Amino acid sequence: MGESPHAVATLPTARQPGCPFDPPAELTDARRHGPISRYTFPGGKPGWLITGFDLVRSVLADPRFSSRKELMRHHPTIDYGDIEVPPAPPGEFLLMDEPLHSRYRKPLMGKFTVRRMRLLTERVEQITAGHLDAMEKAGPPADLVTAFAKPIPAIMICELLGVPYEDRGSFQEQVEMFMNGETSDEDLIAAYTATQDYLAELVAAKRANPTDDVLSDLTDTDLTDEELKGIALILLAAGLDTTANMLALGTFALLRNPEQPAALRADPALADAAVEELLRYLSVAKTFMRTALEDAEVGGQIIEAGSPVILSFNTANRDPERFADPHVLDLRRQNGGHLAFGHGVHQCLGQQLARVEMRVAFPALFGRFPTLRLAVPPEAVALRPETADVHGVKSLPVTWDA
Numbered sequence: 166m167g168e169s170p171h172a173v174a175t176l177p178t179a180r181q182p183g184c185p186f187d188p189p190a191e192l193t194d195a196r197r198h199g200p201i202s203r204y205t206f207p208g209g210k211p212g213w214l215i216t217g218f219d220l221v222r223s224v225l226a227d228p229r230f231s232s233r234k235e236l237m238r239h240h241p242t243i244d245y246g247d248i249e250v251p252p253a254p255p256g257e258f259l260l261m262d263e264p265l266h267s268r269y270r271k272p273l274m275g276k277f278t279v280r281r282m283r284l285l286t287e288r289v290e291q292i293t294a295g296h297l298d299a300m301e302k303a304g305p306p307a308d309l310v311t312a313f314a315k316p317i318p319a320i321m322i323c324e325l326l327g328v329p330y331e332d333r334g335s336f337q338e339q340v341e342m343f344m345n346g347e348t349s350d351e352d353l354i355a356a357y358t359a360t361q362d363y364l365a366e367l368v369a370a371k372r373a374n375p376t377d378d379v380l381s382d383l384t385d386t387d388l389t390d391e392e393l394k395g396i397a398l399i400l401l402a403a404g405l406d407t408t409a410n411m412l413a414l415g416t417f418a419l420l421r422n423p424e425q426p427a428a429l430r431a432d433p434a435l436a437d438a439a440v441e442e443l444l445r446y447l448s449v450a451k452t453f454m455r456t457a458l459e460d461a462e463v464g465g466q467i468i469e470a471g472s473p474v475i476l477s478f479n480t481a482n483r484d485p486e487r488f489a490d491p492h493v494l495d496l497r498r499q500n501g502g503h504l505a506f507g508h509g510v511h512q513c514l515g516q517q518l519a520r521v522e523m524r525v526a527f528p529a530l531f532g533r534f535p536t537l538r539l540a541v542p543p544e545a546v547a548l549r550p551e552t553a554d555v556h557g558v559k560s561l562p563v564t565w566d567a
Contacts, residue, residue: 170201170466171195171198171199171203173191173202175191175242176214176475177192177551179551180551183543185417185546185558186446188451188479189551192216192480195214195477195480196480200215200218200219200464201213201214201216201217201465201466202214202216204475206239212473213463215463215475215476215477216481216484217464218481218488218504219484219486219487220463220464221477221508225455225507225512226508227461228262229459229461230456230461230474231455231457232261232262232511233260233456234250234251234261235250235252235253236250237260254395255389256391256397256399257395257396258395258396266510266511267510270510272388273379277518278517281517282517282518282520282521285321285521288324290529292321293525293526293529293530297529297533297534299312300312301534305565306540307563309416310559310560310561313413313530314410314412314413315337317408317409317412318408318409318519318522319337321404321518322401322405323401325379326379326397326401327376327377328367337405339359340360340401340402341405341406342356343356343357343360344553344554345549346549346550346551346552346553347550347552361394361398364397364398365390368380368390368394369390372390380393403515404515404518406555407449407519408518408523409557410549411443412522413561414449414558416537417539417543417546417561418494419443419494420563421543422494425439425495426527426531428496428497429496429527430528430532433528435497438496438498438499439496439527440520441498442495442498443523444506445482445505447556448481448483451556452475452479453478454474455476456471456472457470482504487500488500538563540563546561546562547559547560
């Protein structure tokens with residue numbers, strides 16, 4: 166077929182010092198050698214690493230590559246040995262193929278349309294202004310993660326799904342524990358179990374006494390309680406973690422490129438383009454896995470049936486064959502079409518909600534605090550480990566002129 170592909174021995178477990186926004190150097194180097202590389206998984210299983218924009222996009226749209234959990238027997242950095250992986254629980258549609266995937270996704274699609282999400286703009290503005298008021302009243306310094314980045318998406322997704330206000334703090338902590346990449350196995354299982362138990366109670370409450378929220382609406386379908394619990398888990402985990410990390414890491418990136426927030430303050434109409442560029446530049450959902458269901462040619466290479474495939478979103482979104490000066494953060498960039506929300510049937514369902522939240526939050530933050538800056542040296546900002554599913558910062562100490 167094609168020439169012998171580049172081979173990658175190990176995936177990196179940390180980013181380069183001083184480069185918290187760039188993909189790990191080993192991944193960027195792999196993409197320089199070509200868009201597809203051989204990768205040997207822990208335990209010796211041969212597989213593939215795809216780092217180029219066009220190839221990542223094509224695999225995401227190709228039904229010959231599966232998302233099914235039970236086929237994901239190989240982790241990029243952990244040797245699971247001969248452990249059998251069970252199918253995804255009912256409702257957890259991200260780890261399913263058609264037609265089961267559509268059974269769960271279709272009832273949700275009308276709930277997250279562009280129009281519906283834009284109608285929520287006023288509520289996002291209220292929540293954002295409230296947290297900015299609290300930051301201003303408390304005075305500098307502040308941890309932007311806890312004061313701003315986490316609560317805005319947490320309140321929005323909890324309101325959409327009907328999580329009672331008094332439960333949101335503890336619920337958010339539980340979800341954080343199984344998403345942060347640092348929780349021990351014992352604590353992770355405990356947090357996951359507690360979350361599942363809570364969602365079971367929430368589904369039962371919505372079925373008994375429906376309110377004005379997405380989860381209550383879904384009780385009027387043929388979906389079972391177990392299926393509703395799985396759907397709620399997917400939506401809450403995704404809605405809490407990804408946008409929170411985009412807001413925090415995005416603020417960090419803007420503070421390291423001060424001419425960019427200055428441009429945003431000067432031209433509020435830049436907000437839409439700014440959000441798309443930050444999504445591309447940061448790619449907080451870094452990698453996804455697929456498994457080949459049959460032999461498939463990709464980029465001149467034959468990916469054998471049963472082979473695990475790593476799709477590197479962060480290098481795809483920095484591909485110089487797709488983006489000019491890809492490592493430059495440029496809020497005025499015009500050539501969009503990034504893969505931060507994925508592509509194909511599994512493209513992020515909540516992407517319009519995330520866009521609304523960021524379009525409101527970033528201009529409001531830098532408009533309220535024009536002197537906002539880091540309160541610690543940039544190298545002292547603690548990053549989430551690469552083992553976390555979503556890239557971000559653990560905390561972001563900031564200050565401003567009161």
